[in-house]
Amino acid sequence: MDQQTFQQAIGLLSGEHSLTILRSLRDGNWHLSSEVARTLDIHTTTASKFLQRVADLGLVERQAHDSRTFEYRLRSSHLRFDVDLSDDAGPLREVVDFYVVYFQSLFEKIRSFGAPAIQTEMEHRLTTDHQELRRAVFDQMIVGAQGGIDYLRELVAEVHRDLWSVCAQGLGEVPAKGVFQAALRDAMSVYPDLAYRCGLTRPLES
Incomplete structure (x- = not known):
């Protein structure tokens, strides 16, 4: 933790x-x-x-x-805290990796639907309309700028809402929900402890 x-x-x-x-x-x-x-x-x-x-x-x-x-x-009747006192910044690089896995899985599943127009629009939103997220990933994770995990979660939540809007309008809400939930399961299967510990699923559940 x-x-x-x-x-x-x-x-x-x-x-x-x-x-x-x-x-x-x-x-x-x-x-x-x-x-x-x-x-x-x-x-x-x-x-x-x-x-x-x-x-x-x-x-x-x-x-x-x-x-x-x-x-x-409760997963257990015992609560234990394992606190990393050596890391002042927190697991920021691992957090980025979690969201990278999530978005990669999301786009792979969209491609499997054979909906190129939706895929193109989502890619445009992610790469063009959300430059702040890309800048935050570089500044915070590479350079070490201030902001931290909370700020990154806020940016991811904004991107998530935007991509959800495109996907839900194109595929319908029920198929879109299945795609987004499957992508989240993929990311959590790779980083389960990190996801719970840092609240990484919160911006992806709305």
């Missing part, structure tokens, strides 16, 4: 209901935030916001329950 993620985790776990919410997940089963809130007699918003944030940090697992809600579970 990088130092930034560790600081965020400590801040979250110091909250009033944090440990009781986590203990409610220790049976290893999937739970809705509303169910947790009802069991603990707390506001649903309190449980929902906390679970969303700890899931972003990779401390709990999250999966879609339906189109509007998620459910959560």
Whole structure:
């Protein structure tokens, strides 16, 4: 775990209901935030916001329950933190690699649909309309400029929304969702721990 993620985790776990919410997940089963809130007699918003944030940090697992809600579970009843104190910048190069795998897989799957117009438009959006992302990859990962993982996630989220719009309009939302989810699975299969630890799937789930 990088130092930034560790600081965020400590801040979250110091909250009033944090440990009781986590203990409610220790049976290893999937739970809705509303169910947790009802069991603990707390506001649903309190449980929902906390679970969303700890899931972003990779401390709990999250999966879609339906189109509007998620459910959560603990992979283990023990939380352990392995903090890398030698790396001040965090695993930025590995984060870039994760997103490279994701976008490569995404474009490969679009090509397999045999939709050259959609592919061309998506490539144009990525290479022409989002120069800031390319500059950030160079500045932050190669030169070592400030900004870090959070800034990169924001840029990726913007690109993701743009590419999703093109793909959904061209293929339809259901086929497009299948393509994007398959690309995400490919990236997570290569970097599963990194994806959870650094919240890399967050900009790709919207």
